[in-house]
Amino acid sequence: MKEFWTTMASVMGVWAFCQSILHTVFPPELRFASLKLFNRITNWFSLYCYYDITEIDGVNTNELYNAVQLYLSSSASIIGNRLSLTRGLNSSAITFGLSNNDCLVDVYNGVAVLWEHVVTQRQSQTFSWRPLPEEKRGFTLRVRKKDKSLILESYLDFIMEKANEIRRKNQDRLLYTNSRGGSLDSRGHPWESVPFKHPSTFDTLAMDPVKKSEIMDDLQDFAKGEVFYQKTGRAWKRGYLLYGPPGTGKSSMIAAMANYLGYDIYDLELTEVNNNSELRKLLMKTSSKSIIVIEDIDCSINLTNRKKSNNSSGRNKNYDVSVSPPDMRGGSGSGGGEEGGNSITLSGLLNFTDGLWSCCGSERIFVFTTNHIEKLDPALLRSGRMDMHIFMSYCSFPALKILLKNYLEYEEGDLEREMLENLEEVIDKAEMTPADISEVLIKNRRDKDKAVRELLEALRVRAEKKREKGGSRERNSTDVEDEEEEKRALESPKEGCESQESFKKGEEDDDDEKIH
Numbered sequence: 001m002k003e004f005w006t007t008m009a010s011v012m013g014v015w016a017f018c019q020s021i022l023h024t025v026f027p028p029e030l031r032f033a034s035l036k037l038f039n040r041i042t043n044w045f046s047l048y049c050y051y052d053i054t055e056i057d058g059v060n061t062n063e064l065y066n067a068v069q070l071y072l073s074s075s076a077s078i079i080g081n082r083l084s085l086t087r088g089l090n091s092s093a094i095t096f097g098l099s100n101n102d103c104l105v106d107v108y109n110g111v112a113v114l115w116e117h118v119v120t121q122r123q124s125q126t127f128s129w130r131p132l133p134e135e136k137r138g139f140t141l142r143v144r145k146k147d148k149s150l151i152l153e154s155y156l157d158f159i160m161e162k163a164n165e166i167r168r169k170n171q172d173r174l175l176y177t178n179s180r181g182g183s184l185d186s187r188g189h190p191w192e193s194v195p196f197k198h199p200s201t202f203d204t205l206a207m208d209p210v211k212k213s214e215i216m217d218d219l220q221d222f223a224k225g226e227v228f229y230q231k232t233g234r235a236w237k238r239g240y241l242l243y244g245p246p247g248t249g250k251s252s253m254i255a256a257m258a259n260y261l262g263y264d265i266y267d268l269e270l271t272e273v274n275n276n277s278e279l280r281k282l283l284m285k286t287s288s289k290s291i292i293v294i295e296d297i298d299c300s301i302n303l304t305n306r307k308k309s310n311n312s313s314g315r316n317k318n319y320d321v322s323v324s325p326p327d328m329r330g331g332s333g334s335g336g337g338e339e340g341g342n343s344i345t346l347s348g349l350l351n352f353t354d355g356l357w358s359c360c361g362s363e364r365i366f367v368f369t370t371n372h373i374e375k376l377d378p379a380l381l382r383s384g385r386m387d388m389h390i391f392m393s394y395c396s397f398p399a400l401k402i403l404l405k406n407y408l409e410y411e412e413g414d415l416e417r418e419m420l421e422n423l424e425e426v427i428d429k430a431e432m433t434p435a436d437i438s439e440v441l442i443k444n445r446r447d448k449d450k451a452v453r454e455l456l457e458a459l460r461v462r463a464e465k466k467r468e469k470g471g472s473r474e475r476n477s478t479d480v481e482d483e484e485e486e487k488r489a490l491e492s493p494k495e496g497c498e499s500q501e502s503f504k505k506g507e508e509d510d511d512d513e514k515i516h
């Protein structure tokens with residue numbers, strides 16, 4: 001034993017001696033250089049190159065790190081045995097991630113790459129304006145040298161794009177509304193938001209399937225149209241005008257659009273906007289990939305007559321409008337222009353949707369809804385302003401089949417042929433809105449047969465009334481009043497909106513605007 005310790009001591013002595021010689025002969029600079037040379041030589045012969053993507057870049061969060069994490073989560077959920085799970089704010093989906101120091105192989109365009117999630121303890125807390133996490137996290141990407149250019153040119157962009165897609169899919173939609181009188185919230189934002197969980201989709205939307213798929217294709221083309229818009233020099237935005245009687249699904253259509261594209265909704269309440277500059281500021285605070293909605297535009301703002309103002313100077317053309325509901329505005333001097341302080345103008349609104357300011361973001365959809373298209377100023381309807389005019393009609397037979405499926409789970413062929421024929425015969429004549437039909441179906445949804453029988457009865461009664469009234473050419477005023485009373489009861493229209501009959505009159509005038 002003694003001998004062993006003596007030998008050990010002499011070995012240690014020799015080692016210390018060699019080390020001191022090494023330090024004298026090779027100074028630290030030379031050692032560092034030789035280490036570098038060694039690394040170079042090994043790199044030279046290595047088949048791979050490596051890229052480090054750290055979570056924090058200096059003091060800022062590295063977007064690429066988050067994107068890679070999200071992107072890998074889709075493959076990790078299938079392959080991994082031990083995964084980290086996260087659920088983000090405003091997200092109803094759980095994201096899978098690689099655990100510490102785990103690896104995953106990904107294949108892109110036939111090229112295999114290796115991702116490693118590297119987690120180490122942070123050595124010392126460097127000075128920063130915000131505390132850094134104790135762990136240093138990052139991804140290391142190992143790529144074959146021959147595939148380097150492919151990876152750098154397109155793989156990383158592909159990851160960013162995919163991650164955005166996943167983020168949008170996982171994240172709940174947000175519904176924004178402008179705060180009262182343009183006041184700002186604690187973050188200096190003029191919009192207040194709540195999670196948007198409207199269940200309406202294009203599957204549940206009752207409308208003619210051809211029209212529906214035309215709209216879906218248009219939305220798809222828009223969402224994928226970045227290159228097209230860039231090439232043609234057009235702003236990447238699109239306008240839809242939804243018009244039709246109350247209860248035909250205009251709001252449901254907006255929700256379906258948002259759910260289809262994964263966009264947030266900005267519900268712009270015009271009566272809360274004081275002037276054009278406030279309108280512009282609101283627009284500037286909207287994000288890309290969003291739908292900006294102005295509902296019942298004819299009720300919240302008077303955009304009808306551009307007649308000359310009867311003020312004495314005669315210079316004030318009546319583009320300027322008051323934002324109070326039309327029936328509260330009174331006859332004289334409607335609006336008063338921006339001088340009034342509490343007004344926005346038609347040109348202001350057009351600038352909002354169409355002018356230079358409308359291009360301060362991208363990939364945005366504007367949707368206006370109205371029950372009275374005939375009340376809108378032609379300037380708002382001109383081509384290029386609202387790209388698509390969508391007529392939301394009374395319930396048609398194909399739309400009825402969708403409602404029967406939604407509420408009673410009736411598939412094509414579940415209903416007796418005779419019943420279907422009866423419904424088909426009467427549905428167009430009855431001119432009932434999907435909202436009215438939904439009410440009848442909901443009421444009896446536990447007894448499907450009863451629900452369908454009652455629906456048929458309601459449709460027949462309605463059709464008969466229509467026939468009687470349509471038959472007598474000279475209707476007296478009591479008839480009209482009765483009819484309007486009945487419709488008011490059925491549709492409970494919003495304050496300031498007129499009855500469906502006047503809508504229909506306008507609708508006939510504007511037939512050429514419809515999409516059928």
Ligand SMILES: Nc1ncnc2c1ncn2[C@@H]1O[C@H](COP(=O)(O)OP(=O)(O)OP(=O)(O)O)[C@@H](O)[C@H]1O
Nearest residue numbers: 204205206207246247248249250251252434435438
């Ligand atoms: N086309 C439709 N498809 C499916 N459901 C519909 C449709 N139209 C109306 N509904 C039903 O009626 C309800 C009211 O419809 P919605 O609010 O979308 O109509 P609207 O045209 O926007 O009415 P308003 O002009 O009064 O705002 C919805 O919650 C939905 O259940």
